[in-house]
Amino acid sequence: MSRRVSRREALRRIAAAPALxxxxxxxxxxxxxxxxxxxxxxxxxxxxxxxxxxxxHEWLTVRLLADHVIPSDARSGSATDAKVPEFIDWILAxxxxxPASRTxxxxxLAWLDLACExxxxxxxxxxxxxxRRTVLDAIAFPAKATPxxxxxxxFFTRFRDLVATGFFSSEMGWKDLRYMGNxxxxxxxxCPPEALTKLGVRYP
Numbered sequence: 126m127s128r129r130v131s132r133r134e135a136l137r138r139i140a141a142a143p144a145l146x147x148x149x150x151x152x153x154x155x156x157x158x159x160x161x162x163x164x165x166x167x168x169x170x171x172x173x174x175x176x177x178x179x180x181x182h183e184w185l186t187v188r189l190l191a192d193h194v195i196p197s198d199a200r201s202g203s204a205t206d207a208k209v210p211e212f213i214d215w216i217l218a219x220x221x222x223x224p225a226s227r228t229x230x231x232x233x234l235a236w237l238d239l240a241c242e243x244x245x246x247x248x249x250x251x252x253x254x255x256x257r258r259t260v261l262d263a264i265a266f267p268a269k270a271t272p273x274x275x276x277x278x279x280f281f282t283r284f285r286d287l288v289a290t291g292f293f294s295s296e297m298g299w300k301d302l303r304y305m306g307n308x309x310x311x312x313x314x315x316c317p318p319e320a321l322t323k324l325g326v327r328y329p
Contacts, residue, residue, distance in 0.1 A: 174211050177218035178227070183234050185250050187213060190237070193261060194288040201301040204288050212291030233280030240277055 176184045191204035191213075204210070217227055237260070238248045245256045252260075261281070263274050270278035292298040321327055 174208075174214075176210075176214045178214050178230075179210075179217075182248075182250075183231070184210070184214075186234050186237065186248075189250055189257075190284065191288050193257065194285050195292050201297050204292055207292050207295040207297040209288050209291035209295070212294070213287050216287070229280065229283070233277070233284065236277050236280060240274075 179187055188205050188210045191209050195204040195207075195209070197203040197206060201207075213230075216222060217230055240260050240263075241247055241249045241252050241256065244260065245252050247256070249257060249260070260277075264270055264277040264281045267275070267278040267282055293301075315328065
């Protein structure tokens with residue numbers, strides 16, 4: 126596939142996926158993907174990841190789009206730092222991934238390029254940051270999206286869900302939440318008194 130998606134090809138993909146929000150995944154798929162990404166993170170010094178589902182152009186688009194959903198901040202890294210694009214690629218390359226999910230992802234990415242080309246004569250990755258944000262602002266809130274942007278809004282909603290699932294399944298994500306589990310407790314002394322008081326309960 127060439128770096129740019131032709132208008133005809135973009136429209137063909139959109140027509141093949143009338144429900145661009147149909148990107149779905151099972152709990153088992155997400156768990157396998159999260160395990161795979163953790164293994165990738167542990168071996169981060171190896172060769173660059175080679176996507177199994179996405180084309181080179183789609184891969185660049187997904188990485189950029191994921192970081193618009195979860196950028197880095199003072200507390201943690203971005204979606205790409207947490208290897209969320211790898212998580213998404215693994216789910217869609219999984220043998221259990223539905224053809225509808227794959228078509229919806231490809232159709233949604235093609236829609237995004239088409240929307241950018243209509244407005245700015247450039248694909249999503251070739252637009253400026255301000256131009257990309259203009260398009261994303263138009264699809265970020267489905268209830269506010271205009272009819273012509275509704276397909277993009279449906280796609281972006283499901284893509285955002287995938288990014289959040291991947292990020293908060295990662296070590297970076299659960300540390301960002303300051304999750305306190307997965308830690309051995311040498312001695313359990315019961316619930317702290319202040320917590321019992323707040324809950325209005327007591328040990329018998």
